[in-house]
Amino acid sequence: MLSKSQIKLITSLKQKKYRQQHGFFVVEGIKTITELLQSDLELYKLYTTKSFNIDAKDEELISDSDLNRISFLITPNKALAIFKIPKSKPIDNSGLIVVLDAIRDPGNLGTIIRLCDWFGVKELVCSKQTVDCFNPKVIQATMGSITRVNITYIDLVSFLKASDLNVFGAFMDGENIYSKKLPKDGILVMGNEANGISKNIEDLILEKVSIPRFGELQATESLNVATATAILLSEFRR
Amino acid sequence: MLSKSQIKLITSLKQKKYRQQHGFFVVEGIKTITELLQSDLELYKLYTTKSFNIDAKDEELISDSDLNRISFLITPNKALAIFKIPKSKPIDNSGLIVVLDAIRDPGNLGTIIRLCDWFGVKELVCSKQTVDCFNPKVIQATMGSITRVNITYIDLVSFLKASDLNVFGAFMDGENIYSKKLPKDGILVMGNEANGISKNIEDLILEKVSIPRFGELQATESLNVATATAILLSEFRR
Numbered sequence: 424m425l426s427k428s429q430i431k432l433i434t435s436l437k438q439k440k441y442r443q444q445h446g447f448f449v450v451e452g453i454k455t456i457t458e459l460l461q462s463d464l465e466l467y468k469l470y471t472t473k474s475f476n477i478d479a480k481d482e483e484l485i486s487d488s489d490l491n492r493i494s495f496l497i498t499p500n501k502a503l504a505i506f507k508i509p510k511s512k513p514i515d516n517s518g519l520i521v522v523l524d525a526i527r528d529p530g531n532l533g534t535i536i537r538l539c540d541w542f543g544v545k546e547l548v549c550s551k552q553t554v555d556c557f558n559p560k561v562i563q564a565t566m567g568s569i570t571r572v573n574i575t576y577i578d579l580v581s582f583l584k585a586s587d588l589n590v591f592g593a594f595m596d597g598e599n600i601y602s603k604k605l606p607k608d609g610i611l612v613m614g615n616e617a618n619g620i621s622k623n624i625e626d627l628i629l630e631k632v633s634i635p636r637f638g639e640l641q642a643t644e645s646l647n648v649a650t651a652t653a654i655l656l657s658e659f660r661r
Numbered sequence: 662m663l664s665k666s667q668i669k670l671i672t673s674l675k676q677k678k679y680r681q682q683h684g685f686f687v688v689e690g691i692k693t694i695t696e697l698l699q700s701d702l703e704l705y706k707l708y709t710t711k712s713f714n715i716d717a718k719d720e721e722l723i724s725d726s727d728l729n730r731i732s733f734l735i736t737p738n739k740a741l742a743i744f745k746i747p748k749s750k751p752i753d754n755s756g757l758i759v760v761l762d763a764i765r766d767p768g769n770l771g772t773i774i775r776l777c778d779w780f781g782v783k784e785l786v787c788s789k790q791t792v793d794c795f796n797p798k799v800i801q802a803t804m805g806s807i808t809r810v811n812i813t814y815i816d817l818v819s820f821l822k823a824s825d826l827n828v829f830g831a832f833m834d835g836e837n838i839y840s841k842k843l844p845k846d847g848i849l850v851m852g853n854e855a856n857g858i859s860k861n862i863e864d865l866i867l868e869k870v871s872i873p874r875f876g877e878l879q880a881t882e883s884l885n886v887a888t889a890t891a892i893l894l895s896e897f898r899r
Binding site: 657 | 768772775776778779780781804809839872874875876882884885887888889891892895896898899
């Protein structure tokens with residue numbers, strides 16, 4: 424049986440303000456929780472309808488109706504865990520780095536984190552206007568990748584000015600990515616869903632790149648930022 | 662002022678059963694509606710808070726609160742239109758064709774339709790288990806691309822057996838897509854989000870392809886089907 428204060432704590436973690444205040448975030452679903460339990464992340468409490476066979480003090484067996492009360496999902500998925508938000512690690516300014524300028528959609532951020540993991544991108548650097556990576560919708564979309572990508576929220580202008588790496592940015596009118604020779608190391612900047620890369624960041628970009636369109640003239644005017652990131656990372660790595 | 666029967670008709674169109682019964686689907690937002698008005702699609706009725714300056718009999722000015730009552734969106738977007746579901750055109754069995762085997766997520770289907778449009782893929786062939794392309798969430802995600810891609814729901818086994826094109830399929834253990842010589846024409850089969858390509862379809866696939874993973878051993882086990890489609894279409898077209 425869950426106490427009122429437990430329910431209050433858990434539901435408060437939907438909001439960034441309370442995640443930051445308590446230093447906790449929520450993960451749901453047996454598969455993702457199992458993956459996170461095997462990582463460096465520190466578990467605070469696991470609420471589950473079926474035992475995970477972990478230390479009893481960390482786990483509380485609850486009923487389906489209790490899970491329904493605390494779950495953020497329309498269809499709750501057997502377990503909900505609270506993990507501690509890890510301390511951020513310093514950015515390793517080498518290799519291929521993805522930079523996000525004000526990505527707002529949690530699904531897009533989650534997909535991009537998963538893409539970074541797939542393509543061996545260790546550093547994801549986000550502007551402070553980018554959606555919080557501990558947002559429950561982001562966590563659901565990452566499928567555990569969040570433990571393998573170092574995500575930092577920082578002022579992008581200072582970060583880009585301080586880096587020695589070549590800075591590439593995705594634009595509608597950049598050079599054809601398919602005909603460019605791409606380096607192994609570099610920074611790839613992706614812009615906001617509606618407005619693209621902001622002007623003060625654009626000034627710091629050395630190479631503007633584009634994915635050419637193959638459809639007719641009236642074809643779709645842009646690709647979704649997550650699918651564009653998929654194609655560009657694939658070009659850097661292939 | 663909307664009548665009860667108007668409200669009932671519109672809200673019923675959330676469900677595939679009623680879309681098929683009435684032959685209508687719903688589109689929301691000024692931008693997508695404007696794009697669809699310029700296409701071959703036939704408008705049945707436009708409900709809007711601001712005139713589009715079209716034939717008065719097709720347009721009904723409504724209040725924000727009326728829009729709130731009929732909108733499928735959490736944040737209604739100034740206008741809602743009902744269009745007639747177009748008659749399906751025969752499949753042109755040439756060029757590059759994308760085949761979907763039981764894609765269930767509306768966002769994924771919407772993104773894939775937009776990708777087909779971007780990469781000049783004119784034919785999207787779906788198994789009958791694939792989510793309906795006139796589902797409002799699919800329509801929102803396509804951003805108007807739905808008018809430029811011919812989408813057909815059909816028995817995939819018969820379709821693949823009858824086609825002369827080379828059939829490629831996305832698998833976890835296929836050949837590295839980056840080292841394959843890809844034809845200009847062909848069929849690319851993408852499988853279900855959880856289970857991949859079904860066994861009876863797999864038997865009809867000539868070439869299994871994969872996107873190599875560059876992360877560490879424990880990296881994410883798969884890519885989302887929409888991002889995988891983005892990368893594979895990019896490889897066919899580049």
